[in-house]
Amino acid sequence: MAYDRRQTDVGIPQEGGGGPYRDYRFEVAHAEVPVGVPRTFKVLDPQRAASLRGWVECLVPARRGRPSAAEVGAAEYIDATVHSASGLRETLLRAIDRLQALAGDAGGGGFATADLGERTRAVRALELEDRSGAFDMVRDFTYEAYYAHPVVLAALQRDLGWDAVAPTRGGGMEAFDESLLQRVKSLPARYKEVR
Amino acid sequence: MSAEPADVIVVGAGGAGAVIAKRLAERGAQVVCLEQGDWVDRQKLPKAHLDWEVRGRRYWAANPNVRRWPSDYPVASFGDNPIDVYIYNAVGGSTIGFAGNYWRFAPSDFRMRSLDGVGVDWPLTYEELEPFYDVNEREVGVAGLAGDPCGPPRRPTLLPPAPVGRPGRLLIDAYERLGWYWWPTEQAITTVPYNGRSPCDHRSYCPFGCPNGSLGTTDVTYWPKALKLGVRLITNARVRSLTLDSRGRAQGAIYHDSEGRVHEIKARVVVLCGGGLGTPRLLMLSDSSRHPHGLANSSGQVGRNLIVHVQSFAVGRFDDPVEGWHGTWGGSVSTRQFYETDPSRDYVRGFIMSGVGGYSPLNLALQLAPWGPDHHDVLDRYLNHEVCMYLCGDDIPEEINRIELDWEHTDAIGMPGVKTFYRLGENSQRLGADMIRRARQVLEAAGARSVRDFGLSPIWGWHLMGTARMGDDPAASVVDRHNQAHDVPNLYIADSSSLPTGGGVNPTSTIQALAARCAEHIWDARRDWRGAE
Numbered sequence: 001m002a003y004d005r006r007q008t009d010v011g012i013p014q015e016g017g018g019g020p021y022r023d024y025r026f027e028v029a030h031a032e033v034p035v036g037v038p039r040t041f042k043v044l045d046p047q048r049a050a051s052l053r054g055w056v057e058c059l060v061p062a063r064r065g066r067p068s069a070a071e072v073g074a075a076e077y078i079d080a081t082v083h084s085a086s087g088l089r090e091t092l093l094r095a096i097d098r099l100q101a102l103a104g105d106a107g108g109g110g111f112a113t114a115d116l117g118e119r120t121r122a123v124r125a126l127e128l129e130d131r132s133g134a135f136d137m138v139r140d141f142t143y144e145a146y147y148a149h150p151v152v153l154a155a156l157q158r159d160l161g162w163d164a165v166a167p168t169r170g171g172g173m174e175a176f177d178e179s180l181l182q183r184v185k186s187l188p189a190r191y192k193e194v195r
Numbered sequence: 196m197s198a199e200p201a202d203v204i205v206v207g208a209g210g211a212g213a214v215i216a217k218r219l220a221e222r223g224a225q226v227v228c229l230e231q232g233d234w235v236d237r238q239k240l241p242k243a244h245l246d247w248e249v250r251g252r253r254y255w256a257a258n259p260n261v262r263r264w265p266s267d268y269p270v271a272s273f274g275d276n277p278i279d280v281y282i283y284n285a286v287g288g289s290t291i292g293f294a295g296n297y298w299r300f301a302p303s304d305f306r307m308r309s310l311d312g313v314g315v316d317w318p319l320t321y322e323e324l325e326p327f328y329d330v331n332e333r334e335v336g337v338a339g340l341a342g343d344p345c346g347p348p349r350r351p352t353l354l355p356p357a358p359v360g361r362p363g364r365l366l367i368d369a370y371e372r373l374g375w376y377w378w379p380t381e382q383a384i385t386t387v388p389y390n391g392r393s394p395c396d397h398r399s400y401c402p403f404g405c406p407n408g409s410l411g412t413t414d415v416t417y418w419p420k421a422l423k424l425g426v427r428l429i430t431n432a433r434v435r436s437l438t439l440d441s442r443g444r445a446q447g448a449i450y451h452d453s454e455g456r457v458h459e460i461k462a463r464v465v466v467l468c469g470g471g472l473g474t475p476r477l478l479m480l481s482d483s484s485r486h487p488h489g490l491a492n493s494s495g496q497v498g499r500n501l502i503v504h505v506q507s508f509a510v511g512r513f514d515d516p517v518e519g520w521h522g523t524w525g526g527s528v529s530t531r532q533f534y535e536t537d538p539s540r541d542y543v544r545g546f547i548m549s550g551v552g553g554y555s556p557l558n559l560a561l562q563l564a565p566w567g568p569d570h571h572d573v574l575d576r577y578l579n580h581e582v583c584m585y586l587c588g589d590d591i592p593e594e595i596n597r598i599e600l601d602w603e604h605t606d607a608i609g610m611p612g613v614k615t616f617y618r619l620g621e622n623s624q625r626l627g628a629d630m631i632r633r634a635r636q637v638l639e640a641a642g643a644r645s646v647r648d649f650g651l652s653p654i655w656g657w658h659l660m661g662t663a664r665m666g667d668d669p670a671a672s673v674v675d676r677h678n679q680a681h682d683v684p685n686l687y688i689a690d691s692s693s694l695p696t697g698g699g700v701n702p703t704s705t706i707q708a709l710a711a712r713c714a715e716h717i718w719d720a721r722r723d724w725r726g727a728e
Contacts, residue, residue, distance in 0.1 A: 012258075012272050012277055012278075012279045012653050013258050013260045013261045013279075014260050014269070014270070014271045014272055015260070015269065015271065015604055025252075025256070025261045026260065026261065026263075028252075028253050028261075029253050029254050029256060029261055029262050029263045029264075030253075030254065030263070031253060032250075032253065032254065033249075034244075034246060035245075035246040035249055036245070036246065058566070058567065059566040059567065059570070060566065060570055060571075061567070061568065061570070063571045066571060120567060120568075123566075123567075124567075139566055140561065142566075143557055143560045143561055143564075144246075144248075144249045144252070144557060146560075147248065147556040147557035147560055148245065148246035148247075148248055148249045148557060150245060152556075153245070153556070156556055156578065159575070160516070160575060160578050160579045161516050161518075161579055162520060162556065162578050162579040163518075163520050163521070164245075164520070164555075164556060165245070166397070166398065166399070166520050166521050167242055167247060167398045167399055167400050167403075167520065167521075167555070168242055168243065168244065168245055168247060168398065168406075169398070170396025170397055170398045170407065170521075171396065171397055171521055172397070173358035173360060173397045173521060173522060174358055174360075175355065175358055176340075176355070176356045176357070176358055176359055176379055178340065180367055181340075181378070183371065184344065184376055184377060184378065185342060185344070187344050187376060188344065189344045189345075190344050190345045190376055190531070190532075190534075190535070191301050191302065191303070191344075191345055191346055191347060191531075191534070191535065192301070192302065192303040192310070192535045192536075193302065194302040194303055194305070194306050194310070194320070194321065
């Protein structure tokens, strides 16, 4: 038994897997981008970088002591990932440009400077029309950058009691109490004898 | 290349190959193992890092099409219910990504045809395999508890059961309310110091690597001992084909090293342990005028009868926090209440249900949390409030479920990938539906506010079995009761592909016990192969 989510919204990763676009997952295996490391943009120009920051903030906004995705460097993480996985660059660049255009269509003065509500409407429009896989890619990368970041993990522990450090450091647990089996031990055998 | 042939070549250093190599070496055989992957750098195990969930989606991804290690080959999935294949090509094989659930098959698992009128019987019995379960469990270090009324009597298990945590207690309470059988899950995890290995420190999420070395992956169980015994392990050795001599006996293997250079190696005995996909792939690649449809394939069964288990998860959401982040991922407590065939049900065979912990933040967000203003509310509703149950049931072998070579998609040196074709049979569908229904019943009895499940498709390809199955009839099977190829006397196939049926439990324990038994036979037959030169 392994561990992964059921890919209900994404097909099985295979070449020619039937989707309308090439699955971003094929490109990222060797893109080793540690989360939580301060970094600057390498692929995106300042305008696109600002737009991507605005985009990831829409995906995971700040709330009551929890930072937004932009505040924990999700945009820089995405930039670093597509820097390592160059096959994804064009997809990202086109999507950012389209998002800027959608914001302009909505009558705004530019996506990056629009308020959160306007940006969210533009992102929603992009999600609905996207056939390139860019939206799913940016959403998933944003979640990666967010839910592996030490600041966010500390907030989850504080708010929800989820100990996110335990999987890397371990910890003590109460031993199994065999007396709990008293009833089951009294039951008859339940396997089929085979002669 | 050495002019002197080795006694035994083992192809594949995974769950089975490690057992064969070590056990033959300790008897005195000269063993060479060819492994197409490399050692895993333990510093790079995802769970050695705080961002382990991200690493698990990238270089540690269980699907080879995503992971793309140099040792991987592409796998394409077809059929009514395509398989999401999870395999690793490395020293340790797919054990390096397993969770350690370590069940024995039940006696009835060896008699599917006789008892239930479907599938096939094994050519051996539980009792014949039992001593090798014992031998292997001592080597691996298995946590558990003897006395489970759902299994035959056995010697006391070596190590104390793993802690069950709050998720386990919730499930125990449910089983007690329902009056069902339950028992601590047997796991290939050291819960106390054992053979130089550390006790489990409860990091959970075991398939993302165990930096502690407590999880019984063969790179930490069998291989250190095998190497001390003199086994020559050649990593990054991608076998292109097995070779035969003029008499039709297996002679060795041709392989490419990491630079693509071709080597030939010879041996008196060849043991193939490439797994449910890798083994039939290599047999098909080893075709010749003598074996036009693939080596050892006079029966036409190589690559056929692919079985994968009927699998799902059911997940209960509780009002109170469940502390599901620690323990063992593989299973705290399990039930075999529905393991044996029951005539009152509309299917034959059965299933297990194993309690697990709770999903981790990134995984949960990807599953459930919408982007935008509601994101945090949804995440908060589920994180630390869910208990998962892993569900695994028996799958009846069908010839139509198979693998083929894929010449359109090739590996790093141009060797073909694999196509899988799979359809979940009617019995498996009915069994799966009941399995999910029963799991919901447990979680509701445990007090879950709501329950979700993952259905049955796409198929999780964690347990790939049956594609070079054993049997007494050479016309209907590839290897005999000793894992010896019907067509090639000094060729053995001793991995998951040789399992005629898969039971309703995780198969690694049985695969390794079978490998231990095969090694015993190879050694007992040494007069044959040493005198055959």
